[in-house]
Amino acid sequence: MDSSTTKITTKIKSTYMYSNNVDSSDIAVNTTKGVVTLDGMVDSGSEKALAVQLAENIKGVQSVKAGGLTFK
Template structure:
């Protein structure tokens, strides 16, 4: 019987990707009054909802496995290849890292981080 060795980093990356995928797939559908599933407005306005969902999932997963950004409360959404990051972080270094990660994802046209702010010191 052979033993199987797994890289702990790749296991955590797969878990992060799975969690981000589950979150992104849960959001697009809403139940209408007649019980039919309908897309939410964010996805209705997108010309590329499948690619946008993939980009959002990939950004979330990469943020979760990065040492500087993992565990941070960063909201990610994507519409027509434009990634929007929102949240309050501890430093500009974390903000810059989150933006850099999002820009590095294939298919991202631009990153809007105007609502990704640094918490005041105090």
């Protein structure tokens, strides 16, 4: 894993930690060549949408795949 990939993953995880509307403990973040994959459990469609939006706003992210996010 290169350093930019690690930085992207770390930034997304910390962004989720500081968000009141995304439960960071239930979402796994993996990054490969700027493509972020989110897996785990969310409470609602709005939490899923916010998780994707927050990840997309991180510098270096090319796309976000959230098909692995399912409802609790």
